[in-house]
Amino acid sequence: MDNMTNKEYQEYLKRKIPKPDYLNNSIRAFIVGGTICLIGQIVRNMLFRFGFNEKEVVTGTAIIMVFLGSLLTGLGIYDKIGKFGGAGAAIPITGFANSIVAPAMEYKREGYLFGVAAKMFTIAGPVLVYGIGSSIIVGLLYLIFTAGR
Amino acid sequence: MAVKRIGKQTIKFHNPPSIIGTSSIVGPKEGDGPLRGYFDIVLEDDTWGQKSFEKAEAKMQEEAIKLAIKNANLSVDNIQFLISGDLLNQIISSSYTARQIGIPYFGLYGACSTMTESLCIGAMIIDGGFADNVVCATSSHFSSAERQFRFPLEYGAQRKFSSQWTVTGAGATVLSANGNGPxxxxxxxxxxxxxxxxxxxxxxxxxxxxxxxxxxxxxxxxxxxxxxxxxxxxxxxxxxxxxxxxxxxxxxxxxxxxxxxxxxxxxxxxxxxxxxxxxxxxxxxxxxxxxxxxxxxxxxxxxxxxxxxxxxxxxxxxxxxxxxxxxxxxxxxxxxxxx
CATH class of the missing domain: 3.40.47.40 (Stage V sporulation protein AD)
Structure with a gap:
């Protein structure tokens, strides 16, 4: 042990950890992510059937999917879906809802101001900052390259 | 002259302290595990009727200390020092517990090494003749540790293969200058x-x-x-x-x-x-x-x-x-x- 450098130990340690089963994980992510998107598609088609226009349908679908993600988080089900489906459950908008509702529930004991409200974005915050940030940059680039046309 | 030291880091006690009472309290998941029959109390509800996980953890530690003292056939007045620690910031579970127990208290932070760290110090206090009885204790709670070190409970994250599960429970040991072992x-x-x-x-x-x-x-x-x-x-x-x-x-x-x-x-x-x-x-x-x-x-x-x-x-x-x-x-x- 004494004659091992930090790097040698870290290499040794890496060999001791079982490798994740990438194929199995990908299949699970595909099934869970696909199912969530399928539900989204069904909601979308239903909304069209009720006579909403494209813009209303996009907004409505997002609202319903966020509601479902939040509801399943509150019922203690979404964390189990996340454990099974990994990125398949985290990437869709339902996962985004989960990442906001979970800390909001967790930190209620610390009060509505510094608990719920402040901690709500501990996980989703970076997504919002860099998501909105990059959309602004893309928007500016679009404006620059299409200006004067 | 440090006559009890042997070698570079070890201490050999001349008057080995005896364990005269112990206690263990665990949460429901631990109570479902292979050692279920060995624990004094298995909780059905991991909040133990408290408003927060932190309060539940402190209650577990307090009850564990009281139970260990009771199992040693002593009362709190017979114990000279409480030596304890836990995982939460500023070791709140231990300090809130010490507030309830009301005897001189040494708070430790040794993370998960706290049990034997407190026993090392307690044993030296007894062997040194500074106390007749001390109680050493520690606690941890899955849910209070998760929210401090990792993610909210309901967040759908995957755990790594190498990750471990924080035990919900508390344990206490009463050490004494007089006893029949161990x-x-x-x-x-x-x-x-x-x-x-x-x-x-x-x-x-x-x-x-x-x-x-x-x-x-x-x-x-x-x-x-x-x-x-x-x-x-x-x-x-x-x-x-x-x-x-x-x-x-x-x-x-x-x-x-x-x-x-x-x-x-x-x-x-x-x-x-x-x-x-x-x-x-x-x-x-x-x-x-x-x-x-x-x-x-x-x-x-x-x-x-x-x-x-x-x-x-x-x-x-x-x-x-x-x-x-x-x-x-x-x-x-x-x-x-x-x-």
Whole structure:
């Protein structure tokens, strides 16, 4: 042990950890992510059937999917879906809802101001900052390259 | 003249303190595990009727201390010092508990090594003649640890293979200058070992070098071999850490394959209970020591046991700043009859 450098130990340690089963994980992510998107598609088609226009349908679908993600988080089900489906459950908008509702529930004991409200974005915050940030940059680039046309 | 010191790091007690009372309280998941029959109290509800997980943890520690004192047939007035610690910021579970117990209190932060760290200090206080009875205690709670170190409970994250499951529970030990054993005969307090592991979800791997260092030093200082012990048990190295200890100790000429295990492996059925690399947390070694090991020593199944709680001394801030995880391990020798 004494004659091992930090790097040698870290290499040794890496060999001791079982490798994740990438194929199995990908299949699970595909099934869970696909199912969530399928539900989204069904909601979308239903909304069209009720006579909403494209813009209303996009907004409505997002609202319903966020509601479902939040509801399943509150019922203690979404964390189990996340454990099974990994990125398949985290990437869709339902996962985004989960990442906001979970800390909001967790930190209620610390009060509505510094608990719920402040901690709500501990996980989703970076997504919002860099998501909105990059959309602004893309928007500016679009404006620059299409200006004067 | 430090006449009780032997070798570089070990202390051999001249008047070995006796364990005269223990207690262990665990949560529902631990109560479903393989050691269920050894715990004094198994909670049905892991909040124990409290408003927060932190309050539940403090209540567990308080009840564990009271129960250990009761099991020793003493009252709180007979105890001179409380030595305890836990995982939460500023060790609040221990300090709120000490507020209720109302005796002189030493608060420790040794992360998951707290159980044997407190026993090392308690044993020195007794052997030194500074107290007749002391109580050593620690606690941890899965849900209070998760919210401090990791993610909210309902967040759908996947755990890594190397990650461990914080034990919900509390354990307390009453040490006395007078008693019929088991006795603490030797202690080998550990030094920090840090091989630059920055992954806080692989604590077994980060702490294993400290465990190996303490074990080697213990054997060197005392002249014992692993075969002198009926059981050698580390705190919460889990499956990965245990494998590393056996492997590295073999290279140093010590065969641990027969009688070495880890509290984190004993407390859960890692496959059935889905705890990945095993249990962790202050309570992991605390409830296994005060439940399983103590009771089996009383029965005579084990007469000589080396217990070594292991601690990962990082914080959520050091992890975010990319700092590595310093590991520590403190070993104590428990004997039914001092040699």
């Amino acid at each position: 006795y603490i005969t030797y202690i080998t307090p550990g030094r920090i070992k840090d091989y630059g592991v920055t992954d806080a979800s692989n604590m077994g791997g980060a702490m294993a070098p400290a465990a190996i260092d303490t074990l080697l030093q213990h054997f060197e200082d005392t002249g014992f071999t692993p075969q002198d012990y009926d059981l050698i048990v580390s705190g919460d190295l889990g499956l990965i850490g245990r494998r590393i200890v056996i492997d590295m100790m073999k290279k140093k000429g010590y065969d641990l394959s027969e009688n070495y295990t880890d509290c984190g492996i004993k407390i859960f059925d890692v496959v059935e209970q889905d705890t990945h690399a095993g249990g962790s947390g202050c309570a992991c070694s605390a409830v296994v020591l005060n439940g399983y090991i103590y009771k089996e020593m009383k029965k005579g199944t084990f007469n000589r046991v080396l217990v070594m709680s292991t601690g990962a001394l990082h914080s959520p801030i050091s992890t975010l700043q990319g700092e590595s995880v310093p590991g520590i391990a403190h070993a104590i020798t428990l004997e039914n009859l001092p040699r």
